[in-house]
Every structure is written in structure tokens, then in C-alpha cells.
Amino acid sequence: MSDANPTPRECLAHQLAEAVAEALRTDLAERERALLVVSGGSTPVPFFTALAAMELPWPRIDVTLADERWVAEDADDSNARLVREHLMQGPAAAATFVPLTTEDATPEQGAEAVAERIAGLAWPASAVILGMGGDGHTASLFPDSRELELALSTAEPVVAVRTPSQPQPRITLSADRLHQARRHILHITGGDKRSVLARALAGDDVRELPIRAFLACPLATYWAP
Numbered sequence: 001m002s003d004a005n006p007t008p009r010e011c012l013a014h015q016l017a018e019a020v021a022e023a024l025r026t027d028l029a030e031r032e033r034a035l036l037v038v039s040g041g042s043t044p045v046p047f048f049t050a051l052a053a054m055e056l057p058w059p060r061i062d063v064t065l066a067d068e069r070w071v072a073e074d075a076d077d078s079n080a081r082l083v084r085e086h087l088m089q090g091p092a093a094a095a096t097f098v099p100l101t102t103e104d105a106t107p108e109q110g111a112e113a114v115a116e117r118i119a120g121l122a123w124p125a126s127a128v129i130l131g132m133g134g135d136g137h138t139a140s141l142f143p144d145s146r147e148l149e150l151a152l153s154t155a156e157p158v159v160a161v162r163t164p165s166q167p168q169p170r171i172t173l174s175a176d177r178l179h180q181a182r183r184h185i186l187h188i189t190g191g192d193k194r195s196v197l198a199r200a201l202a203g204d205d206v207r208e209l210p211i212r213a214f215l216a217c218p219l220a221t222y223w224a225p
């Protein structure tokens with residue numbers, strides 16, 4: 001870290017980047033390519049910056065997303081844009097980023113092409129870095145989504161999602177595909193999310209708080225105030 005007085009969130013992001021880099025190195029010692037699945041939203045930005053600076057065999061690493069809004073890749077709320085601007089930089093620019101959207105008008109129309117696109121990646125992923133919303137959603141597994149049941153149960157890799165609480169349609173990796181990863185990490189910050197996680201740990205209804213689907217993976221939790 002270059003900053004002499006890093007914030008707790010910056011320290012957390014750096015520790016997480018070190019752990020993910022180590023996981024990728026370990027897997028790349030025994031296979032030709034490795035896959036990293038990251039989340040969008042606001043939390044991962046300092047993690048992306050820290051990971052992008054790591055010395056890794058980036059040309060052998062693929063990066064994709066746990067979920068995406070069905071928006072243009074240059075839209076402000078595109079997770080792909082976030083990844084391109086903050087992770088695919090410096091040494092990490094030599095990695096291959098595989099987005100989850102197509103030119104199709106809807107995720108339902110594009111889901112098959114996305115599934116074909118990601119089929120060639122080096123599954124199972126070395127690590128999945130999950131985020132979590134205040135409603136307990138992770139990836140685009142939302143408690144109020146009408147496709148939640150499908151996303152939790154299908155063996156398909158991706159699911160198109162419509163969620164009343166969200167302005168855009170989305171596409172998400174299915175729980176099955178996320179579960180298959182070698183390592184599962186939850187990256188969250190702030191007191192509110194700590195409370196949501198505590199609530200999730202105290203119960204077992206996955207439909208109420210979908211993050212519960214991953215608590216027993218096991219899920220390494222990186223949290224800072």
C-alpha cells in the first residue's frame with residue numbers, strides 16, 4: 001500500500017487482494033488458466049485497485065462477474081465498466097475480462113449466448129468474491145426476485161432476473177455455479193451489513209436472506225467498519 005495512513009477499508013481491501021492473489025498463484029501452479037469471479041457495486045473498488053497492482057501471471061487469468069445489470073457496458077451502473085476501470089488496469093490489464101451482457105434487448109434473450117461465452121472458462125473458479133446488499137442479496141439473488149427459486153436450484157450457469165426492488169433487469173451466475181468455486185469470500189463494509197450478516201447467521205431461510213445460500217461453503221468474511 002502506498003498510503004502512509006490507510007483507512008480500515010483500504011487495509012481490508014489490501015488483505016483481500018493478497019489472499020486472492022495467493023489463491024490464484026496456488027491454482028496456477030497446477031493448471032494452465034485460472035478464473036476469478038468478482039462482484040460489482042460500490043464495495044469492491046479498493047479491492048480491485050489493490051489486486052490490479054499484484055504481480056501475477058495475468059495473461060493466464062480470466063475474470064468474470066457474479067452478476068450484472070442488463071445495461072450497456074459503458075453505463076454508469078454497469079459492473080463491467082467498474083471492473084474495466086478499476087481492475088483491468090496496470091499489470092492486470094493483461095488478464096481477460098469476460099462480461100455477462102450481450103447486444104440483446106433483454107437478459108432472457110441473451111442468457112444462452114452468455115452461457116456459451118462463459119462455458120470455455122477454467123471452471124471451477126479459483127475464487128468467488130461475493131458482495132451483499134442491505135436486503136441480504138448476493139450476486140443477483142434477491143429476496144423479492146421472481147426467479148430466486150430458479151437461480152437457487154438450476155444447474156444452468158446463468159439466470160435472467162427480474163426484481164421489483166431493482167430498476168434494471170439483471171443476469172446472475174446461478175447458486176450452483178457459484179457454489180462450485182474452490183473458495184468463497186464475502187467482502188462487506190459498515191455496521192449495517194455486519195448486522196445483516198449477523199441476522200443471516202442466526203437463521204436458515206435462504207429466501208429471506210439469499211446470502212445464507214453461501215454461509216456453509218465455507219465463506220471467508222472480510223469486513224471493516
Ligand SMILES: O=C1O[C@H](COP(=O)(O)O)[C@@H](O)[C@H](O)[C@H]1O
Nearest residue numbers: 039040041042043131132133139
Ligand atoms: O447490486 C449489487 O449489489 C451488491 C452489493 O453492492 P454494494 O454497492 O453494496 O457493494 C453486489 O455484490 C452485486 O454484485 C451488485 O450487482
